Amino acid sequence: DGGITQSPKYLFRKEGQNVTLSCEQNLNHDAMYWYRQDPGQGLRLIYYSQIVNDFQKGDIAEGYSVSREKKESFPLTVTSAQKNPTAFYLCASNLAGMNTEAFFGQGTRLTVV
Amino acid sequence: GESVGLHLPTLSVQEGDNSIINCAYSNSASDYFIWYKQESGKGPQFIIDIRSNMDKRQGQRVTVLLNKTVKHLSLQIAATQPGDSAVYFCAENRGRKNYGQNFVFGPGTRLSVLP
Numbered sequence: 001d002g003g004i005t006q007s008p009k010y011l012f013r014k015e016g017q018n019v020t021l022s023c024e025q026n027l028n029h030d031a032m033y034w035y036r037q038d039p040g041q042g043l044r045l046i047y048y049s050q051i052v053n054d055f056q057k058g059d060i061a062e063g064y065s066v067s068r069e070k071k072e073s074f075p076l077t078v079t080s081a082q083k084n085p086t087a088f089y090l091c092a093s094n095l096a097g098m099n100t101e102a103f104f105g106q107g108t109r110l111t112v113v
Numbered sequence: 114g115e116s117v118g119l120h121l122p123t124l125s126v127q128e129g130d131n132s133i134i135n136c137a138y139s140n141s142a143s144d145y146f147i148w149y150k151q152e153s154g155k156g157p158q159f160i161i162d163i164r165s166n167m168d169k170r171q172g173q174r175v176t177v178l179l180n181k182t183v184k185h186l187s188l189q190i191a192a193t194q195p196g197d198s199a200v201y202f203c204a205e206n207r208g209r210k211n212y213g214q215n216f217v218f219g220p221g222t223r224l225s226v227l228p
Contacts (some may be wrong), residue, residue: 042220043157045216090156090157099144099206105156106156107156
């Protein structure tokens with residue numbers, strides 16, 4: 001089945017640690033995105049990538065890093081520089097070009113302990 | 114799973130009634146809009162989309178209306194069912210020059226269906 005898979009579903013991090021969230025898609029989509037979701041708020045864009053080996057900062061990129069070495073994969077690292085990392089993280093992908101729907105993964109809930 | 118959007122606006126409707134969820138967008142240049150449904154602890158699911166050259170689009174039990182004059186989008190759900198209970202988000206595609214799409218999401222509305 002085609003889809004977009006995020007792992008793990010739940011992740012716990014100690015303060016000062018970096019953690020990496022996985023996002024894999026087999027939809028042959030060129031574009032991939034990472035969003036952060038906090039209670040009472042909409043989704044906010046962290047990073048996005050339109051093609052392999054290229055990515056751009058979104059609205060809240062500080063404290064995060066990404067890589068796009070393969071078309072299928074777009075991992076997000078939450079670094080120790082992110083002061084408030086506890087949130088629900090969503091990965092999405094879509095076809096390149098304009099006006100195509102984005103497909104979302106099931107999310108990773110990150111909690112700092 | 115843990116709920117998202119704990120302090121969202123809430124719309125409560127009786128099962129079988131029609132629901133109307135509203136969304137205001139800010140960028141008059143946005144040319145593509147999507148409604149997503151998000152159940153607790155899950156990722157958003159696509160419901161319906163509309164391009165700016167249209168005023169109305171219908172799907173199965175859902176209709177999206179676009180009023181570009183006042184930058185307003187609405188989602189109508191006919192004969193609302195318990196399975197429709199979720200948080201609903203509108204997303205506008207503002208685009209970024211040379212970088213394709215840039216979806217901006219509204220804060221969401223929680224729909225509760227009463228038995």
